[in-house]
Amino acid sequence: MKTLKKYNRFWLIIALPILVVICTLIATWIVNSMDYHHKDNDFFTFWLAGHLVTQGESPYDTAQWVAGYQQFQMDIIPNPAFLYPLPLALFFAPIGLMPFHTAYVTWVLLLELLILASLAAILIIQTSSRAILFCIPLLVGIIFFRPTTLTLTQGQVSGLILFVIVGMAWLWQKGEWFWGGILLGLLVLKPNLGFIIIALLALWLFFQKHWTALLGTLLSGIFLFATGMLYNPHWVIEYWQVSSHKLAQTFGESPTVWGLSALFIHNSPAGMLTLGGLGALLVLLWFFVAVFRAVPTRKPLTIIALAITVTLLVTPYTWTYDQLLLLIPITGITFAMDQAGYRFSITAVIFLIIDLFAFLLLIPNSILGIEILNAIIPLTILGFCIWWIKTLPSR
Numbered sequence: 001m002k003t004l005k006k007y008n009r010f011w012l013i014i015a016l017p018i019l020v021v022i023c024t025l026i027a028t029w030i031v032n033s034m035d036y037h038h039k040d041n042d043f044f045t046f047w048l049a050g051h052l053v054t055q056g057e058s059p060y061d062t063a064q065w066v067a068g069y070q071q072f073q074m075d076i077i078p079n080p081a082f083l084y085p086l087p088l089a090l091f092f093a094p095i096g097l098m099p100f101h102t103a104y105v106t107w108v109l110l111l112e113l114l115i116l117a118s119l120a121a122i123l124i125i126q127t128s129s130r131a132i133l134f135c136i137p138l139l140v141g142i143i144f145f146r147p148t149t150l151t152l153t154q155g156q157v158s159g160l161i162l163f164v165i166v167g168m169a170w171l172w173q174k175g176e177w178f179w180g181g182i183l184l185g186l187l188v189l190k191p192n193l194g195f196i197i198i199a200l201l202a203l204w205l206f207f208q209k210h211w212t213a214l215l216g217t218l219l220s221g222i223f224l225f226a227t228g229m230l231y232n233p234h235w236v237i238e239y240w241q242v243s244s245h246k247l248a249q250t251f252g253e254s255p256t257v258w259g260l261s262a263l264f265i266h267n268s269p270a271g272m273l274t275l276g277g278l279g280a281l282l283v284l285l286w287f288f289v290a291v292f293r294a295v296p297t298r299k300p301l302t303i304i305a306l307a308i309t310v311t312l313l314v315t316p317y318t319w320t321y322d323q324l325l326l327l328i329p330i331t332g333i334t335f336a337m338d339q340a341g342y343r344f345s346i347t348a349v350i351f352l353i354i355d356l357f358a359f360l361l362l363i364p365n366s367i368l369g370i371e372i373l374n375a376i377i378p379l380t381i382l383g384f385c386i387w388w389i390k391t392l393p394s395r
Contacts, residue, residue, distance in 0.1 A: 019113075019116070020109075020113070023109050023112040023113060023116075024105075024109050026108075026112065027105050027106075027108035027109040027112060027152075028105050030108055030152055030153060031101065031104045031105045031108060034104075034153060036074070036104070037073055037074060037075060038075050038076070039075075039076060040076045040078050041074070041076075041154065041155070042154040042155055042156050043104055043107060043154060043155025043156070044069075044072075044074055044100070044155075045078075045079070045082060045083070046084075046088070046089075046092045046095075046107075046155065046157065047092065047095060047096055047100055047103050047104070047107075048065070048068045048069070048072075048082075048096070049082045049084070049088070049089035049092055049096070050089055050090075050091075050092030050093045050094070050095050050096025050097075051068065051096035051097075052064060052065075052068060052089070052096070053086075053089050053090055053093050053096065053231065054093050054096050054097055058232060058235075058238070059081060059082035059086070059089050060081045060082060060086075060232075060235065060238035060239060060241075060242055061081070062080045062081055065077075065080065065081045065082065066080070072100060079242070079246065080242070081238075081242045082239075082242070083242060083243055083246055084189070084190070084191075084239075085188065085189060085191060085224070085228065085235075085239055086228035086231060086232060086235040086239065087189060087224040087225075087227050087228045088157070088189045088190075090227060090228070090231065091189070095107060104155060107155050108152055108155060110159075111151060111152055111155070111159035111160070112152065112159075114159045114160060114162065114163040115142065115148065115151075115159045115162065115163075115324070115327075116139075117163060117166075118159075118162045118163050118166040118327065119138060119139060119142055119327065119331075121166045121167070121169075121170055122166055122169075122301070122327070122328065122331050123135060123138070123331075124170075125166075125169055125170055125173050125299075125301055126301075126331070126335050128335055128338070128339075130338060131335075133344065133348075134331075134334060134335070134338070134347070134348065137334075137348040137349065137351060137352070138331060138334065138351055140351075140352065141330070141350075141351025141352055141354070141355060142327055142351070144352070144355040145324070145326075145327070145351070145354070145355055145358065146320065146355070146358040146359060146362075147320055147321050147322070147323040147324040147326070147358075148324055150319075150320055150321035151321045151324050154321060156321045156322075157189070157190060158321050158322055158324040158325065159324065161187065161189075161190050161193065161194075161325065162324055162325055162327060162328075164183050164186050164187065165183075165187070165197075165304060165308070165325065165328065166328065167180075167183050168180045168181075168183040168184050168304070169300050169301045169304050169328075171183065172213070172300035173299065173300055173301065177205075177210045177212045177213035177216070178212040178213060178215065178216040179216060180213055180216065180300075181205075181210075181212065181213035181214060181215060181216025181217040181218075181219075181220065182216040182217070182219065182220045183220070184197075184198055184201060184213070184216070184217045184220070185198070185216065185217040185218070185219070185220025185221040185223075185224070186220055186224070188221055188224060189224070191243075192315055192316070192317045192318055193311055193312075193315060193318060193322060193325070196310075196311040196314065196315050197307050197308065197311050198217060200287060200291075200306075200307040200310060200311065201303065201304065201307050202214060202217065203288070203291055204291045204303050204307075205217075207291060207292065246317075247316060247317050250317060251316055251317070252272050252276075253370070253371070253372065254315075254316070254317055254318050254319060254371070254372070254375075255318070255319070255320060255323075255371050255372050255373070255374035255375035255377075255378075256276075256312070256313055256314065256315060256316070256318060256375050257276050257279035257280050257283065257313050257314060257375065258272065258276040258279075258280070258316055259370075259371075259372035259375055260276075260279070260372060260373075260375050261274075261275035261276035261279060262276070262372070263370070263372050263373075279313075279314075280313070280314040283310050283313050283314055283382070284310065284314060286310075286386070287306060287307070287310045290306060290389055291303065291306075301328065301332060302332060302388075304328060305328045305329035305332040305385065306329070306385055306389075308325045308326065308328055308329055309326070309329050309378050309381050309382050309385055310382070312325065312326070312378040313375065313378050313379065313382065319371065320371055320374045323374065323377055323378060326377065326378060326381055329381050329384075329385060330350070330351055330354060330381065332388065333350065333381070333384045333385070333388055334347050334348075334350050334351065336388045336391065336392050337350065339392060340391050340392065354377065354380070354381075357376075357377065357380070358374070358377055361373050361374055361376065361377070
């Protein structure tokens with residue numbers, strides 16, 4: 001046994017540097033292929049926010065924000081200020097000290113490693129003797145998943161959020177409920193998803209009486225709030241003004257039940273609110289019933305997968321790159337099908353079928369000039385989750 005462990009450690013030591021080199025080359029290629037000076041670029045917003053806080057300036061000050069875009073010759077200014085909580089800008093401060101191109105390559109490299117580490121951790125958490133069989137199919141699936149491509153090219157934070165959630169699941173699986181709760185609280189860094197995921201998982205934690213996890217979540221949120229207050233005592237008000245204005249502008253355009261409702265009733269505000277609200281209510285009710293009936297032995301990763309799928313459907317504001325988080329429920333569905341006795345040839349291609357479906361949706365989305373139809377992906381995953389819960393009630 002000791003010889004086997006030394007053998008595995010030897011190959012790990014060799015493989016990791018090679019993996020980093022390959023990912024660095026891919027990151028460099030991605031960044032060099034981006035015409036970021038003349039097109040909308042999400043990473044620049046994160047880099048600029050980090051850069052501004054290193055200069056003692058505010059990413060919510062429109063004049064300073066616009067001046068930053070002009071200083072670095074970015075032609076398109078998509079928003080008048082930073083759309084995320086101030087603690088996220090502080091997180092990007094070290095990257096904001098780097099030249100933009102170097103920072104971009106570094107961030108894309110880090111995203112690649114975080115996504116790969118997340119997939120590896122999920123496979124380990126599954127504790128299945130057949131997990132190694134699904135390593136390659138799931139890796140290929142995540143490589144060709146459109147949200148992965150968008151996350152890397154746009155330099156979005158979805159990879160970081162995925163890693164935090166998987167880390168939380170890992171800790172909870174090991175019984176480290178407090179530290180998992182600490183990671184859960186960090187999700188407020190992306191509040192359009194984080195607040196809903198926190199609320200849904202807090203409900204489950206309450207039912208299961210995991211008080212230390214709830215305490216960890218609370219302390220983590222307080223820490224982030226206080227950190228931002230130390231830099232700018234008015235950041236919450238300033239952030240709320242910017243984010244609420246953005247939500248009002250884009251509400252009904254996201255790939256969610258709200259967007260589908262707006263599409264079906266031709267953007268009638270009253271109809272969208274009624275139909276979208278009904279759809280969101282039904283999805284949430286299903287989650288509440290699933291959580292209420294959850295047995296204590298159900299894996300935390302299962303509840304997390306359900307919470308992610310529901311959140312991506314009911315949140316008022318999200319985009320396709322956020323669907324990278326669907327890696328967690330897709331992996332869970334794959335192993336659920338394997339446990340239910342489906343052939344390997346079927347379960348191994350589930351992710352690839354979803355990949356193909358996501359690319360096919362580009363056709364009607366391009367014709368209509370929208371992203372709304374991408375909501376069909378989490379809606380499909382929700383259907384699989386319902387089957388999962390009914391077929392394997394104790395998993």
